[in-house]
Amino acid sequence: MKKEIIINAAANETRIAITEDGRLAELFVENPSKEKMVGDIYLGRVAKVMPGIKAAFIDLGLGQDGFLHFSDIGNRFDEYQTMLGDEDEENESVAVEQNSTEGGAPAVVLPERPRHPSPTSQAAENRQPAKDIHLDKGQEIIVQITKEPVGKKGVRVTSEVSLAGRYLVLLPFDGRIGISKKITSYKEKRRLRRIVQNILSQGFGVIIRTVADGKEEEALKTDLEDLIRTWREIERSAKTENPPALLYKDMSTTSSVIRDLFSNDVERVVVDSKKLHKDIRAYIKYTSPQLLDKVELHRDKLPLFDVYGIEKELETSLSRKVWLKSGGYIIIEQTEAMVVIDVNSGRYAAKREQELNSLRTDLEAAREITRQLRLRDIGGIIVCDFIDLDDEKNKRKVFEELKKEFRRDRAKVTVLPMTEFGLVQITRQRVRQNILHSFTEPCPACGGTGLVRSKTSTLNSLERWISRFKSETNEKRVIIKVGPDLAMLLRQGTISRVRRIMLKYFVWIKVEADPTIPLGEFRCISVRQGKDVTDQFK
Numbered sequence: 001m002k003k004e005i006i007i008n009a010a011a012n013e014t015r016i017a018i019t020e021d022g023r024l025a026e027l028f029v030e031n032p033s034k035e036k037m038v039g040d041i042y043l044g045r046v047a048k049v050m051p052g053i054k055a056a057f058i059d060l061g062l063g064q065d066g067f068l069h070f071s072d073i074g075n076r077f078d079e080y081q082t083m084l085g086d087e088d089e090e091n092e093s094v095a096v097e098q099n100s101t102e103g104g105a106p107a108v109v110l111p112e113r114p115r116h117p118s119p120t121s122q123a124a125e126n127r128q129p130a131k132d133i134h135l136d137k138g139q140e141i142i143v144q145i146t147k148e149p150v151g152k153k154g155v156r157v158t159s160e161v162s163l164a165g166r167y168l169v170l171l172p173f174d175g176r177i178g179i180s181k182k183i184t185s186y187k188e189k190r191r192l193r194r195i196v197q198n199i200l201s202q203g204f205g206v207i208i209r210t211v212a213d214g215k216e217e218e219a220l221k222t223d224l225e226d227l228i229r230t231w232r233e234i235e236r237s238a239k240t241e242n243p244p245a246l247l248y249k250d251m252s253t254t255s256s257v258i259r260d261l262f263s264n265d266v267e268r269v270v271v272d273s274k275k276l277h278k279d280i281r282a283y284i285k286y287t288s289p290q291l292l293d294k295v296e297l298h299r300d301k302l303p304l305f306d307v308y309g310i311e312k313e314l315e316t317s318l319s320r321k322v323w324l325k326s327g328g329y330i331i332i333e334q335t336e337a338m339v340v341i342d343v344n345s346g347r348y349a350a351k352r353e354q355e356l357n358s359l360r361t362d363l364e365a366a367r368e369i370t371r372q373l374r375l376r377d378i379g380g381i382i383v384c385d386f387i388d389l390d391d392e393k394n395k396r397k398v399f400e401e402l403k404k405e406f407r408r409d410r411a412k413v414t415v416l417p418m419t420e421f422g423l424v425q426i427t428r429q430r431v432r433q434n435i436l437h438s439f440t441e442p443c444p445a446c447g448g449t450g451l452v453r454s455k456t457s458t459l460n461s462l463e464r465w466i467s468r469f470k471s472e473t474n475e476k477r478v479i480i481k482v483g484p485d486l487a488m489l490l491r492q493g494t495i496s497r498v499r500r501i502m503l504k505y506f507v508w509i510k511v512e513a514d515p516t517i518p519l520g521e522f523r524c525i526s527v528r529q530g531k532d533v534t535d536q537f538k
Helices: 077-084 119-127 186-199 217-240 253-261 274-287 289-294 310-317 351-376 392-406 455-472 484-491 497-505
Strands: 003-009 014-020 023-030 041-050 055-059 066-069 095-098 106-109 140-147 156-158 168-172 177-179 204-208 245-248 266-271 295-297 321-323 329-334 339-344 380-385 413-415 423-428 477-482 508-513 523-526
Touching: 003 253, 003 274, 014 253, 023 253, 023 310, 023 351, 041 217, 066 140, 077 140, 077 217, 168 217, 177 186, 186 204, 186 217, 204 217, 217 245, 253 274, 266 274, 266 289, 274 289, 274 295, 289 295, 310 351, 329 351, 339 351, 351 380, 351 392, 392 413, 392 423, 455 477, 455 484, 455 497, 477 484, 484 497, 484 508, 497 508
Parallel strands: 003 266, 066 156, 177 204, 266 295, 339 380, 477 508
Antiparallel strands: 003 014, 014 023, 041 055, 041 140, 041 245, 055 066, 095 106, 140 156, 168 204, 321 329, 329 339, 380 423, 413 423, 477 523
């Protein structure tokens, strides 16, 4: 599979596209109003504890409090609180030693815990519920953002902090050594584990990332030292800052994409910004010099996304309807609770070939659905309504095709087999808002529903308002402000609708066209009072 990373940098926006075999697979957008927040570490303060939902809300100074579920409070909570100095002296069991590799910076270690517990015992320990942890309002706490704010929901946070590097992920106060499942060679896993065991400082754990496959000890050691140095700075800040405070800002979207996704399987990275090109080369030269030749600067006068056909694909990604090569299409509908996807054949098939044609369309739709979910970064509950299939083997084929295609997805995905109604239920990890929120905003007329009140219904509502206004007051003069279309509808005809209303209710009405009035709405001004009285009689 041919994989490329295309980066378009404008004055106020950076777009990072990942293509697979020439087709757009993922898109990341970064601008001042939508900065990446996942990975940021805060010194927060407990704003509210909600035992009923087993969660707490943490004041991070972001406007909306962060959501901390009790299940996201790990077994290292006491160590983090000790680091802040919140534990009683008699309960403190944390020793401070001098780490020569860090220039004498103090290191917090746990003398009673083995340096490198076995993965099995460590995993079991991490699964234990944090029953003894107690949070109080006003308590200081160190948390890390794991999910971006979505809609009216604030960020989701965890008390289990980790720092991602190029080859390793550092786990403070954790003796675990984990290895990416994508490294399949047992011999390579054993070699990497042995290297990390030799260089890992006491009191830390790590997860070895996929890009570490084949790397030498020096590269891993350099990455580890950088991560530990960063953690020391976080420790010092946590002791001096007053909550809420940002302790650590993770890399920008562009930098994190290069850090996490630029590996040997990527054929090239193309950038149209000289500054960004220089920064990426400097980072790759430091971490993975063997990949340096794959970083290219776009010098063509044509826009970068136009050259690679990404702009056209972006239009498709924002469309409600996505066409398939077979002539069928899928409809993607976003609701508050879930995303619903409908698969349609698009054309009539003969009875004897109906099952075969339906299977072909469903298989093609399955591939396109997985691509669209990745591209739009849609998370949560997704329900797909495929074309009905009679043969259970064919239903199984569609299910297996979905599972196969989702193996490319970096998000956690669960797919359930097709039901007797042709429905497939999917849950996909939600980390950030989907791509639609980066390019669109709710329509001021319909509020994002896609529907507005009909003109007839609006006029009927206006007449009912006049009836209430006349019956509840002695006033006989009112000014009605409506949109231009409704104003014309009220005035047209030999005996206009507004004249009929005036005669019916014995009230004088002046109609004013106001283009700022949203569709389906009206405003009423009392002539006697000289003010808007619409809401009084609705």
